[in-house]
Amino acid sequence: MHKLEFILRRLVSSIFVLIGVSIITFALSRVVPSNPAVLYIGPRARPEDIVRVTKLLGLDQPLPVQYFIYMRDLLHGDLGTSIATKRPVLQEIFDRAPASLELLFTGMFLVVVIGVPLGVLSARWQGKPVDLVTRTISIIGVSIPAFFLGLVFQIIFFQNLHWLPLATQYSTDLRFTNPILPVTNFQILDAMLTRNWVALKDTAIHIILPAITLAAYPIGLVARMTRASMLEVLEQDYIRTARAYGTKEFIVTYFYALKNAISPTLTVIGLTFAYALTGTFFVEIIFIWPGLGMFTVSSLLNLDYPAIMGMTLFGATAYVLINSIVDLLQAWVDPRINLV
Amino acid sequence: MTTLLEVKDLFLEFKTSQGILKALNGITFDVNSGEVFGLVGETGCGKSVTGLSILRLLPRSASIRRGEVIFNGVDLLKISQDEIESVRGSKIAMIFQDPSSSLNPVFTIGSQIERVVRQHIKVTRQEAAEQTKEVLSAVGLPDVKRIMDSYPHELSGGMQQRVMIAMALSCKPLLLIADEPTTSLDVTIQAQILKLLRNLQKNFNVSVILITHNLGVIAQTCDHLAVLYGGRVAESGPTETIFNQALHPYTNGLMNAIPRPGGRGRKMATIPGTVPSNPGALTGCAFAKRCKFAFDRCVVESPPLYRVDDNHHVACFLVENQSK
Amino acid sequence: MRAIPPLSVEPELKSTRTFSHVMGVIIRDPLSLTSTIVILLFILIAIFANQIAPYPEEGAGKTNVDNTMLAPSPGHILGADRLGRDMLSRVIMGARPALIVPFGVVLFAILIGTPLGAIAGYKGGWVDNVIMRTTDLFLAFPSLLLAMAIAFALGRGLQNAAIALIVSWWPWYTRLARGVTLSLKERYFVEAARSIGVRDSIIIIRHILPNIISPILVQATIDLGTVILSMGGLAFLGLGTQPPGADWGLMVSEGRSYILNQWWISSFAGLAIFIVVLAFNLLGDTLRDIFDPRQYK
Numbered sequence: 026m027h028k029l030e031f032i033l034r035r036l037v038s039s040i041f042v043l044i045g046v047s048i049i050t051f052a053l054s055r056v057v058p059s060n061p062a063v064l065y066i067g068p069r070a071r072p073e074d075i076v077r078v079t080k081l082l083g084l085d086q087p088l089p090v091q092y093f094i095y096m097r098d099l100l101h102g103d104l105g106t107s108i109a110t111k112r113p114v115l116q117e118i119f120d121r122a123p124a125s126l127e128l129l130f131t132g133m134f135l136v137v138v139i140g141v142p143l144g145v146l147s148a149r150w151q152g153k154p155v156d157l158v159t160r161t162i163s164i165i166g167v168s169i170p171a172f173f174l175g176l177v178f179q180i181i182f183f184q185n186l187h188w189l190p191l192a193t194q195y196s197t198d199l200r201f202t203n204p205i206l207p208v209t210n211f212q213i214l215d216a217m218l219t220r221n222w223v224a225l226k227d228t229a230i231h232i233i234l235p236a237i238t239l240a241a242y243p244i245g246l247v248a249r250m251t252r253a254s255m256l257e258v259l260e261q262d263y264i265r266t267a268r269a270y271g272t273k274e275f276i277v278t279y280f281y282a283l284k285n286a287i288s289p290t291l292t293v294i295g296l297t298f299a300y301a302l303t304g305t306f307f308v309e310i311i312f313i314w315p316g317l318g319m320f321t322v323s324s325l326l327n328l329d330y331p332a333i334m335g336m337t338l339f340g341a342t343a344y345v346l347i348n349s350i351v352d353l354l355q356a357w358v359d360p361r362i363n364l365v
Numbered sequence: 366m367t368t369l370l371e372v373k374d375l376f377l378e379f380k381t382s383q384g385i386l387k388a389l390n391g392i393t394f395d396v397n398s399g400e401v402f403g404l405v406g407e408t409g410c411g412k413s414v415t416g417l418s419i420l421r422l423l424p425r426s427a428s429i430r431r432g433e434v435i436f437n438g439v440d441l442l443k444i445s446q447d448e449i450e451s452v453r454g455s456k457i458a459m460i461f462q463d464p465s466s467s468l469n470p471v472f473t474i475g476s477q478i479e480r481v482v483r484q485h486i487k488v489t490r491q492e493a494a495e496q497t498k499e500v501l502s503a504v505g506l507p508d509v510k511r512i513m514d515s516y517p518h519e520l521s522g523g524m525q526q527r528v529m530i531a532m533a534l535s536c537k538p539l540l541l542i543a544d545e546p547t548t549s550l551d552v553t554i555q556a557q558i559l560k561l562l563r564n565l566q567k568n569f570n571v572s573v574i575l576i577t578h579n580l581g582v583i584a585q586t587c588d589h590l591a592v593l594y595g596g597r598v599a600e601s602g603p604t605e606t607i608f609n610q611a612l613h614p615y616t617n618g619l620m621n622a623i624p625r626p627g628g629r630g631r632k633m634a635t636i637p638g639t640v641p642s643n644p645g646a647l648t649g650c651a652f653a654k655r656c657k658f659a660f661d662r663c664v665v666e667s668p669p670l671y672r673v674d675d676n677h678h679v680a681c682f683l684v685e686n687q688s689k
Numbered sequence: 690m691r692a693i694p695p696l697s698v699e700p701e702l703k704s705t706r707t708f709s710h711v712m713g714v715i716i717r718d719p720l721s722l723t724s725t726i727v728i729l730l731f732i733l734i735a736i737f738a739n740q741i742a743p744y745p746e747e748g749a750g751k752t753n754v755d756n757t758m759l760a761p762s763p764g765h766i767l768g769a770d771r772l773g774r775d776m777l778s779r780v781i782m783g784a785r786p787a788l789i790v791p792f793g794v795v796l797f798a799i800l801i802g803t804p805l806g807a808i809a810g811y812k813g814g815w816v817d818n819v820i821m822r823t824t825d826l827f828l829a830f831p832s833l834l835l836a837m838a839i840a841f842a843l844g845r846g847l848q849n850a851a852i853a854l855i856v857s858w859w860p861w862y863t864r865l866a867r868g869v870t871l872s873l874k875e876r877y878f879v880e881a882a883r884s885i886g887v888r889d890s891i892i893i894i895r896h897i898l899p900n901i902i903s904p905i906l907v908q909a910t911i912d913l914g915t916v917i918l919s920m921g922g923l924a925f926l927g928l929g930t931q932p933p934g935a936d937w938g939l940m941v942s943e944g945r946s947y948i949l950n951q952w953w954i955s956s957f958a959g960l961a962i963f964i965v966v967l968a969f970n971l972l973g974d975t976l977r978d979i980f981d982p983r984q985y986k
Contacts, residue, residue: 173959
């Protein structure tokens with residue numbers, strides 16, 4: 026029962042946070058230096074349009090009323106209309122989300138599968154070569170800007186070594202000869218589901234560089250955090266107890282110690298998701314990946330206000346939800362949290 | 366009465382940022398089967414380190430320079446890592462001072478003890494759970510089923526220490542090393558735990574090495590004891606003998622320093638000076654600087670452990686003539 | 690609890706956190722020493738950019754038609770960009786928005802966030818609630834996303850980007866200051882001061898704030914690296930310094946399309962960001978080891 030109560034409490038607080046997020050986004054969309062109506066329609070607004078939009082958005086009404094209209098539209102799924110594409114922002118987001126999600130999940134998968142083991146090994150063999158290598162990789166990952174790393178990768182792996190493709194999700198010629206049937210709109214997943222092995226190999230190769238570029242910073246963070254956490258845990262008395270009862274060292278490390286150390290690591294993984302959300306902006310531009318990142322960047326260039334505000338709201342909401350899930354996972358792993 | 370454990374001439378060093386710390390300088394004592402043996406001394410005398418050395422649980426900065434720890438005819442210091450791991454928990458078990466930090470917070474009590482059992486004895490999960498239940502009730506814990514499903518932080522200090530004792534006894538070891546088991550507990554709980562240890566010693570036929578700085582605890586529970594000072598044994602023997610006829614000036618000082626009722630108005634007896642910080646660096650007797658009976662030889666030469674009686678050993682030149 | 694005997698009877702009373710001690714540790718550690726030197730070097734370059742840059746007008750944005758896409762060569766060791774501007778000068782001049790502005794950002798974030806956090810932690814009650822709810826709201830956004838949205842809403846430009854970053858960063862300091870204050874509040878010296886009637890505001894200023902300085906400083910050093918990265922990111926997205934100005938992030942973006950053949954246009958600016966952030970991270974690590982913020986949890 027404790028756990029259920031915790032989950033409910035967490036969900037309720039998330040809702041409050043989301044309301045707050047909507048307030049801030051609303052404030053941002055109204056606090057702009059120029060007339061919000063003009064920004065809403067675009068630079069080529071005619072006077073009649075401005076009047077119409079002003080009425081539509083309720084810009085002549087007091088702020089609380091405006092907020093109410095804003096929330097009403099929001100709950101109906103109306104995030105505004107993109108100035109550039111003339112389609113609903115929500116529609117644009119849904120169309121492009123799969124590509125970004127594919128990149129994100131692949132990246133986060135790499136983070137967990139590379140970052141955590143590196144951190145654990147680094148703590149277990151403190152001072153030995155694997156520790157030094159891990160710490161070097163970590164600090165470089167955390168210091169290099171993603172947009173620069175991507176370019177470096179392109180030079181090394183595409184131009185010099187000819188191992189990996191330069192950009193995009195799928196080779197252009199293969200798009201015609203082996204088109205992927207859209208089932209879920211996730212390219213790699215669809216290729217697998219439709220047994221399109223040629224496409225599968227190609228899309229998999231294409232996602233490598235963008236995913237690693239995206240994962241570099243989080244891997245650095247996660248490896249460092251895991252290492253620090255493991256080191257602290259390995260000092261504890263209960264580890265001495267485990268050894269005092271004859272437990273083999275690798276069980277001590279990967280079972281008794283790790284289960285205690287995993288909690289701060291989970292927090293960091295949640296935080297890195299935040300990074301990854303915004304990291305996709307840079308990675309997608311460099312690798313011309315048709316996802317939300319590219320959409321955001323082009324919206325920035327086009328001064329597409331509704332699109333940017335819609336993306337901000339969407340991104341913040343996703344972030345809040347992910348953090349909630351991470352909190353719940355932590356509670357599940359660490360029995361002490363239940364008593365909060 | 367057979368000899369279960371013989372610690373002979375144990376020398377231990379720590380590598381620290383301030384140099385080499387010689388923590389143990391020739392520890393020698395025997396523990397017989399079926400008894401409670403006390404290792405007593407002030408903080409820093411090396412008693413905890415001695416306990417850890419028996420099971421080779423020392424940190425990497427420690428190195429054993431010399432000595433033997435003979436258990437059932439085998440020198441524990443010379444066997445392989447795999448072999449000492451099979452001794453730990455199954456033949457010799459250890460419990461520590463702070464039970465709340467010695468139990469793993471993210472595993473239930475039941476799972477922790479069951480894992481220890483299955484580590485050393487080939488049993489099924491079912492059988493391990495049965496054995497766990499048995500040993501948990503043997504240490505006097507009520508509602509064993511609930512305890513097995515609880516986490517350490519859900520129990521009180523006294524219960525946690527009982528759990529640790531249960532874990533220690535789960536594989537029916539021959540020797541139990543208890544490092545300050547009651548120091549972090551309330552006085553009333555202390556008495557309970559000590560009584561428990563005495564009973565368990567009889568029922569499980571396990572010998573206990575009780576490490577403590579509390580003479581009162583020693584007096585209540587131990588059959589034999591060794592007094593440590595500066596990483597060496599100052600005096601060892603049966604409890605009654607030591608308490609009534611202490612021959613080492615340090616032991617005497619300790620006995621006198623125990624406040625007794627009816628002494629109001631009288632000045633409290635203390636031992637002047639402080640414990641040496643790096644006793645191994647000294648050439649003579651570690652206690653010489655504080656001893657009121659010290660003579661020249663004491664500062665230069667370190668007295669060996671003289672045998673004064675069958676079981677009574679004293680490391681002091683004063684008894685040289687009495688020794689046999 | 691380890692069974693290692695105490696090493697000396699008289700405890701060391703010397704504080705291990707004085708400035709001279711910190712400097713001593715840094716000087717003796719080759720990585721930290723190199724990092725500090727690198728940082729100081731870059732700061733000097735940024736301050737004296739106009740004097741150091743070989744072609745300062747080109748650095749500031751003046752086009753030079755003759756040198757378009759010039760590869761690194763004598764006279765232009767780092768080559769020239771699409772508009773023929775000397776890359777070395779551009780990188781030097783770009784240090785100002787990319788490196789100096791983040792200092793300002795962190796400073797303001799500290800100035801805004803710390804007092805708020807100290808007050809929240811000390812007063813507790815509804816003051817604490819209000820401040821923390823607001824802080825949590827801002828922290829509910831991924832930092833860069835919030836900065837991006839604000840920079841966008843305010844209009845493009847270096848100043849607005851700086852403001853955006855300040856608004857995104859102050860909540861972290863509020864949280865940190867509050868945490869430290871909460872743990873300090875329990876300490877006896879605060880209770881003692883209260884019991885002789887010292888006013889709350891004086892307690893906060895005289896007793897709490899001085900103790901917050903070290904964890905804040907450590908955090909600031911680490912944050913500087915992150916803020917420089919974020920600034921670079923915003924500039925890359927076109928939200929920071931506007932062309933023809935020089936800014937490392939902007940320069941990487943400008944050279945992006947030519948990366949395969951004219952790699953030098955993007956690379957040196959990107960490298961500059963990397964080196965500076967690496968230096969801050971290494972230094973921050975050392976500082977964190979010295980001050981061990983675990984004590985404040």
